[in-house]
Amino acid sequence: DETAPIIKPFNITPGKVMSKNSYIGFTISDKGTGVKSYDAYIDGRWVVMTFDAKSGRARYYFDERVGKGQHEITFIVKDWVGNAKTYTAKFSR
Numbered sequence: 001d002e003t004a005p006i007i008k009p010f011n012i013t014p015g016k017v018m019s020k021n022s023y024i025g026f027t028i029s030d031k032g033t034g035v036k037s038y039d040a041y042i043d044g045r046w047v048v049m050t051f052d053a054k055s056g057r058a059r060y061y062f063d064e065r066v067g068k069g070q071h072e073i074t075f076i077v078k079d080w081v082g083n084a085k086t087y088t089a090k091f092s093r
Contacts, residue, residue, distance in 0.1 A: 001032030004085040005077040010057070012073070014089040018062075025059045026075055026087065033080035041074045042066055068093050 008027040012018065028035055040049050040060050047065070049058045060073070070092050078084045 001079065001081045001083065003030075003032055004083040005030040005035055005079050007075060007077055007085050007087045009087060009089070012089055012091060014091075016089075016091050017093075018091045019068075019093050021062070023059045023061045024073060024091075025057055027056050028058055028077050029056050030077075030079040030083075032083070036078050036080045038075070038077045040076075043071055044074075062093070066093055 006029045010025050010027055011021060012024050018024065028038060038049060038051070038058055040047050042060070042065065045065065047060050049060050051058045070090060072088065072090045075087045076084060
């Protein structure tokens, strides 16, 4: 397996205003060995994501750490053989 996992953002794009959204969501998958781990960071700080294995969707629900202003999310997904994919986008609230 030499292919990195797949990350498909479903409600965020770079530069998007997320003030009317309650979460940031991604669909994740891996066609080889499967997803081993996923981590999200907002403004460099790790945040807790929820994951629904049936749909393959991971979500970060906004909390008090993400107030008004500009922010950046970095989402990293790794498979069981060490391949990794990263999605980064700036957004505002």
